[in-house]
Amino acid sequence: MTPEAPSIRxxxxxxxxxxxxxxxxxxxxxxxxxxLEEVGVGVGGExxxxxxxxxxxxxxxSTKRVRFPAGMIEKALERSPRTYVLAARVPEFDLxxxxxxxxxxxxxxxxxxxxxxxxxxxxxxxxxxxMAMRLADALPEIGILWQPMSARDMPRKSQSLHELHxxxxxxxxxxxxxxxxxxxxxRGVVEIARVVAGGSEALRRRPIISAFxxxxxxxxxxxxxxxxxxxxxxxxxxxxxxxxxxxxATGPATAAGTLVQSNAEILAGITALQVLVPGAATFYxxxxxVMDLRSGAAACGGPxxxxxxxxxxxxxxNYGVPSSIGTFATGSKIPDWQAGVENGLSGxxxxxxxxxxxxxxxxxxxxxxxxxxxxxxxxEIFNLLHYLTDKSAMSLSDSxxxxxxxxxxxxxxxxxxxxxxNMRQQWMPKLFDRLSWEDWESAGQPGPQELANERVRxxxxxxxxxPLDDGVEDEILRIIDAFxxxxxxxxxE
Amino acid sequence: MSxxxxxxxxxxxxxxxxxxxxxxxxxxxxxxxxxxILESGMTEALLELGRRWNCGEAFxxxxxxxxxxxxxxxxxxxxALMAKADRKVSDKAIIATxxxxxxxxxxxxxxxxxxxxxxxxxxxxxxxPTEKIIEAVKELQPxxxxxxALLTTTMPEQENVIxxxxxAGLRSAVKVMVGGAPVTQEWADRIGADGYAPxxxxxxxxxxxxxxxxx
Ligand code: B1M
Numbered sequence: 001m002t003p004e005a006p007s008i009r010x011x012x013x014x015x016x017x018x019x020x021x022x023x024x025x026x027x028x029x030x031x032x033x034x035x036l037e038e039v040g041v042g043v044g045g046e047x048x049x050x051x052x053x054x055x056x057x058x059x060x061x062s063t064k065r066v067r068f069p070a071g072m073i074e075k076a077l078e079r080s081p082r083t084y085v086l087a088a089r090v091p092e093f094d095l096x097x098x099x100x101x102x103x104x105x106x107x108x109x110x111x112x113x114x115x116x117x118x119x120x121x122x123x124x125x126x127x128x129x130x131m132a133m134r135l136a137d138a139l140p141e142i143g144i145l146w147q148p149m150s151a152r153d154m155p156r157k158s159q160s161l162h163e164l165h166x167x168x169x170x171x172x173x174x175x176x177x178x179x180x181x182x183x184x185x186x187r188g189v190v191e192i193a194r195v196v197a198g199g200s201e202a203l204r205r206r207p208i209i210s211a212f213x214x215x216x217x218x219x220x221x222x223x224x225x226x227x228x229x230x231x232x233x234x235x236x237x238x239x240x241x242x243x244x245x246x247x248x249a250t251g252p253a254t255a256a257g258t259l260v261q262s263n264a265e266i267l268a269g270i271t272a273l274q275v276l277v278p279g280a281a282t283f284y285x286x287x288x289x290v291m292d293l294r295s296g297a298a299a300c301g302g303p304x305x306x307x308x309x310x311x312x313x314x315x316x317x318n319y320g321v322p323s324s325i326g327t328f329a330t331g332s333k334i335p336d337w338q339a340g341v342e343n344g345l346s347g348x349x350x351x352x353x354x355x356x357x358x359x360x361x362x363x364x365x366x367x368x369x370x371x372x373x374x375x376x377x378x379x380e381i382f383n384l385l386h387y388l389t390d391k392s393a394m395s396l397s398d399s400x401x402x403x404x405x406x407x408x409x410x411x412x413x414x415x416x417x418x419x420x421x422n423m424r425q426q427w428m429p430k431l432f433d434r435l436s437w438e439d440w441e442s443a444g445q446p447g448p449q450e451l452a453n454e455r456v457r458x459x460x461x462x463x464x465x466x467p468l469d470d471g472v473e474d475e476i477l478r479i480i481d482a483f484x485x486x487x488x489x490x491x492x493e
Numbered sequence: 494m495s496x497x498x499x500x501x502x503x504x505x506x507x508x509x510x511x512x513x514x515x516x517x518x519x520x521x522x523x524x525x526x527x528x529x530i531l532e533s534g535m536t537e538a539l540l541e542l543g544r545r546w547n548c549g550e551a552f553x554x555x556x557x558x559x560x561x562x563x564x565x566x567x568x569x570x571x572x573a574l575m576a577k578a579d580r581k582v583s584d585k586a587i588i589a590t591x592x593x594x595x596x597x598x599x600x601x602x603x604x605x606x607x608x609x610x611x612x613x614x615x616x617x618x619x620x621x622p623t624e625k626i627i628e629a630v631k632e633l634q635p636x637x638x639x640x641x642a643l644l645t646t647t648m649p650e651q652e653n654v655i656x657x658x659x660x661a662g663l664r665s666a667v668k669v670m671v672g673g674a675p676v677t678q679e680w681a682d683r684i685g686a687d688g689y690a691p692x693x694x695x696x697x698x699x700x701x702x703x704x705x706x707x708x
Binding site for chain 1: 549
């Protein structure tokens, strides 16, 4: 395993800023422990409650409330590995989660797509998802695949499995499940991943998928989320916890308050997982935002989000657990000025904060609509940030005084040898407009969306994803078929 | 309007629950008709808050909080109201987030806003099985059912509720309105719902329209 897979672009951790002072960090941690110890977390399943009680939690079975002593949280954090590999079907796409690199995921999971050919917003299909995966496979900036949109034309019961099928068939990159959130579906997912990986042991050695579970803010894990996490972890599939509170609605009104609650929910999830499967690879996920006070909608993209991104990633660093931080989730409806500002700042915030995973590229309208154009635009922002964090491009050569001397006052660098040798280090945007006014007019005054659509078309017309091994696709379809008929997703298959 | 009635309105508008409850009780003790307290005091205040929210002067948390105060003031006047034979009953509505779906924020907001126009809203909660909705319809005999679904995988539950209403012979007795982020007018038409709304203000408009048609 190479530390940095050549064909996926990651951001080296060379810039860093802390949103929280050491005192603020300590205060957030202390208040979090108070919440976990005194308020506790609602846990749906009775068996799960009992398991947590056996491990030292104070459990009220009548209310299904689980209170975690501080020691239990600390022990869980110690058990959580700091580094691991998110493997990929194609080994060159393996990702080293090592605290030294940030990777970009395709975001998920919209219900609609903004069609890049017709400009129409419409319900998404398995075909759309397949197309998005082929595009993501072609973009070196994308390291991880969430399910960008729902395969709404597939049977409800097996929708997640169809999504996984479309992903495996159209990209060789690491896949992270966000919609397979019940133990039954999780078992179906694991079964498929085993087929692609080449067996249970192969999947355990090289987890080509990972997953995450969401809390139901405030402070609940309901409906099999922890049980599903256990299914993944027992199969050797890394499983994180990602919270999505909305300040003023499902989180306290202040950003700092929402941070404490988020921290409590994530730590509760991680602690439960470490009780069930000690040493399981996990991650610390936060996609917090605020409620728009007029409409009640999730705002997605404001300064509170930036603070929460930075503070959450800092907490994760401090706990020594890899982080997955909500990034690039513009509230805008099209790839426009608002989307550019929100996502540019959001990307920068996650980089500064040292997020391990940035999720992710391509969503519009507060996570409701997917756009392939937005995916390549977000990748372009990531690319810009890659350049900024890549110290080699910005480092000073000892001899620069000599170069300056050779040109001298009043000269020019245009055809200087040093220029000819070094100019290709300059960042070359693919989608930023640097045309002359005249050229821009004769090109029809293209905006970001048109430029991005053009790039989407060109990538899709040429890129061929690495094919699955012979027979694998049939086997996946067989599993899905069995699952649909009701005899899939069983224990100990 | 009496000063006390005004201070009841003011208390609801400023989310001062303690004063609102106290004044409601005082008004009742002073011999004012419960209908008047309800309509000229409490409902008027909620309507005003709704107007302020519409023009951006008030924010959602205030509306939701005021709707809560309204409910607790109602509990004070209710016994007196029930004691009267000729009481005017407000239209009932049931709201719920469908089975399998835990997203309840939109439903809560829609419910709170529906109260601001005087509907008697019964919130069945989230992840509500169809059978429970049918039971509630039988028991409460509402004019309207509002169904929220935020997941493409739970949208079909809205259709299941409509089917179950048909099977139980209740479909003609009640109007069904659907909503939630992935829900569209087209979907509402396809599953035979009576109304659809993309947001809370529109939901209130449609709810009023449907309950009035049903009247
Ligand atoms: C009766 O008449 C009417 C009329 C109008 C009605 C109406 C009824 N109901 C609503 N309206 C309308 O009026 C309201 C006010 O204007 C509006 O209501 P809304 O509900 O749309 O708006 C609310 C006021 C604010 N909006 C919201 O509250 C939803 C925001 C988003 C970000 C969201 C949240 C917050 C949550 N989520 Co979830 N979540 C998303 C959402 C993305 C988004 N931006 O919508 C969505 C809906 N979630 C999604 C997913 C995938 C999931 N979520 C899940 C969980 C959660 C949380 C628990 C973390 C949390 C919900 C907390 C809660 N108490 O509700 C999981 C499912 C849980 C379950 N079984 O339900 C999970 C599967 C994630 C996971 N991996 O676990 C996606 C759905 C994808 C799809 N294809 O269906 C999603 C679009 C986000 C995304 N891109 O991934 C209108 O729709």
